[in-house]
Amino acid sequence: MFPFDYVRPTGLAEAVAAYGQDGDPRYLAGGQSLLGALKLRLASPSALIDIARLPELRGIRRDGDMLVVGAASTHAEMAEGVEIAALAELAGSIGDLQVRNMGTLGGSLANNDPAGDHAAGVLGLGAEIRTDRRVIPADAFFVGMFETALEPGEVIVEIAYPLPRRAGYAKVRNPASGYPVVGVFVAETYIGMRVAVTGAGACVFRLPEFEDALSHEFSPAALAGLMVPADDLNRDLHATAEYRAHLIGVLARRAVEGCGGRS
Amino acid sequence: MRISLKVNGKPVEAEIEPRLLLVTLLREHLGLTGSHVGCDTGQCGACTVHLDGRAVKSCLILAAQADGRSVLTIEGVADGETLHPVQQAFRDRHALQCGFCTPGMVMTALDLVEHLERPDEASIRDGLSGNLCRCTGYRPIIDAVADGIRARQGGG
Ligand SMILES: Cc1cc2nc3c(=O)[nH]c(=O)nc-3n(C[C@H](O)[C@H](O)[C@H](O)COP(=O)(O)OP(=O)(O)OC[C@H]3O[C@@H](n4cnc5c(N)ncnc54)[C@H](O)[C@@H]3O)c2cc1C
Ligand code: FES
Ligand code: FES
Numbered sequence: 479m480f481p482f483d484y485v486r487p488t489g490l491a492e493a494v495a496a497y498g499q500d501g502d503p504r505y506l507a508g509g510q511s512l513l514g515a516l517k518l519r520l521a522s523p524s525a526l527i528d529i530a531r532l533p534e535l536r537g538i539r540r541d542g543d544m545l546v547v548g549a550a551s552t553h554a555e556m557a558e559g560v561e562i563a564a565l566a567e568l569a570g571s572i573g574d575l576q577v578r579n580m581g582t583l584g585g586s587l588a589n590n591d592p593a594g595d596h597a598a599g600v601l602g603l604g605a606e607i608r609t610d611r612r613v614i615p616a617d618a619f620f621v622g623m624f625e626t627a628l629e630p631g632e633v634i635v636e637i638a639y640p641l642p643r644r645a646g647y648a649k650v651r652n653p654a655s656g657y658p659v660v661g662v663f664v665a666e667t668y669i670g671m672r673v674a675v676t677g678a679g680a681c682v683f684r685l686p687e688f689e690d691a692l693s694h695e696f697s698p699a700a701l702a703g704l705m706v707p708a709d710d711l712n713r714d715l716h717a718t719a720e721y722r723a724h725l726i727g728v729l730a731r732r733a734v735e736g737c738g739g740r741s
Numbered sequence: 742m743r744i745s746l747k748v749n750g751k752p753v754e755a756e757i758e759p760r761l762l763l764v765t766l767l768r769e770h771l772g773l774t775g776s777h778v779g780c781d782t783g784q785c786g787a788c789t790v791h792l793d794g795r796a797v798k799s800c801l802i803l804a805a806q807a808d809g810r811s812v813l814t815i816e817g818v819a820d821g822e823t824l825h826p827v828q829q830a831f832r833d834r835h836a837l838q839c840g841f842c843t844p845g846m847v848m849t850a851l852d853l854v855e856h857l858e859r860p861d862e863a864s865i866r867d868g869l870s871g872n873l874c875r876c877t878g879y880r881p882i883i884d885a886v887a888d889g890i891r892a893r894q895g896g897g
Binding site for chain 2: 479480481482483484486506509510513514516517526528530554573574575576577579580654656
C-alpha cells in the first residue's frame with residue numbers, strides 16, 4: 479500500500495466536505511474490496527475518509543411500503559435483520575462470515591463488481607439509492623463494469639426497497655470466494671414483475687422477456703423455453719458464456735420456486 | 742496518527758501510520774503473534790480476530806478502523822491456565838495438527854458458537870468457509886464447533 483491520510487468524520491456533511499479537499503481521496507466503508515485494491519496498488523488515494531460509523535448511514539427501518547437500509551449496514555446485519563426473506567438470504571450468501579461482518583451494502587453497490595450479490599437485490603426489487611444529494615432509481619444506477627451513476631464525492635446514504643409481494647434469489651456460488659458465477663433475483667412488487675441477473679455480464683441487468691412471461695403466469699413452467707443469448711455474457715476460468723446462459727434459465731426457475739414473501 | 746482501543750480487555754494507545762494493518766499492530770507492535778498471516782489477501786482466515794464481538798479478518802482491516810473499538814485475539818480467550826470450552830473441544834477432538842490455522846479457526850468458532858441460528862453440520866461448514874486448514878480435513882474441527890455449541894446450550 480502507498481501511504482495515505484485517514485480521517486473519520488462524525489457526520490455526513492463533514493465527510494462530503496472532507497472529500498472536497500485537495501488530492502484524490504476515497505471513501506472507506508468495510509474495506510473488504512478497497513483494502514485488497516490498495517494492497518495491489520490498483521489505487522493510490524491521498525486520503526481515506528472512513529464513513530462506516532456515520533449515524534446517517536446506519537440502521538434498518540420500515541417506512542410505509544419501503545424497507546430502508548442504511549448504506550453502512552453490514553451484510554451480516556442484513557442477513558439477521560431485514561424482513562424481506564430473499565434479501566436476508568442474499569446477504570447471508572455473500573463471501574464468508576468474516577467478510578459479512580465487515581463488508582457493507584453501500585460499499586458493495588458503489589464498487590459494482592460484475593458479480594456483486596447486492597446489485598441483484600437492488601435492481602430486482604427496483605429499489606432507490608438515496609445519496610447525500612439526490613435519489614437514483616436502481617434502473618439508472620448500474621452503468622457498467624465497476625461503474626455507477628455516482629458523481630465524484632457522492633455518498634450512498636441509504637437504500638429504500640419496496641416491500642415485494644414475493645421475491646426469491648438463487649445463485650451458483652464460486653466455491654472459493656462465494657461470489658455468484660450467476661445469480662438471479664426475481665420479485666413481484668407493486669411497481670411490477672422484475673428479474674435481475676448478476677455475475678453474467680459487465681454488470682447486473684434485467685430480463686424483460688422473463689418478466690413478461692412471469693406477469694402472465696407466475697410459475698417456473700412459464701419460463702420454459704426462454705433463453706438468453708451467450709454472445710455478450712462473461713467467459714472466464716470459472717464458466718463459459720454458454721454455461722452462464724444455461725445457468726440463467728435454471729436459476730430463474732429456482733428463484734421462482736423459492737419465492738416467499740416477508741419473513 | 743494516534744489511536745486508542747481495547748485489546749483483550751486492556752486499553753492500548755498507539756502512534757501509527759494510517760496504512761498499518763490491524764494484524765501488524767497486533768503482531769509487531771503488541772507482540773500478540775497468535776493471529777497468523779497465511780495469505781494477506783483475505784482468503785485463509787488465519788488472521789481472524791473479533792472486532793466488537795464479531796469475527797473479522799485482521800489482514801483486511803486498518804488498525805485505524807479499530808480506533809475506539811474492542812479487539813479480542815486468541816491470547817485473550819483462555820481464562821489463565823483454563824482453556825475456553827471451545828479451545829478444550831479443539832483439544833479433545835484433535836482438531837489441530839500443525840496449528841497454523843488454529844487461532845483463526847477458534848476465533849471463527851467462537852463467533853459461530855455465539856451466533857449460529859441452526860447449529861447443524863451444513864451451517865457449521867458454511868460458517869467455517871472463510872478459514873482454510875491444510876492438515877485436518879476439517880472433520881474434527883466441525884465436531885469441535887458442534888461440541889462448543891452443545892456446551893453453550895447446556896449452560897457450559
Ligand atoms: C474473501 C472475500 C469474498 C467476497 N465474496 C463476495 C461475494 O460472494 N459476493 C459479493 O457481492 N461480494 C463479495 N465480496 C466483496 C464484499 O461484499 C465487500 O464487502 C463489498 O464489495 C464492498 O463493501 P465494503 O463495505 O467492504 O466497501 P469498501 O471496500 O470499503 O469500499 C468499496 C468501494 O466503495 C466505495 N464506497 C463505500 N461505501 C460507499 C458509500 N456509502 N457511498 C459511496 N461510495 C462508497 C469506496 O470508496 C470504494 O471505492 C467478497 C470480499 C472478500 C474479501
Ligand atoms: S492472512 Fe488474513 S485472511 Fe489470510
Ligand atoms: S492444523 Fe495445519 S493448517 Fe490447520
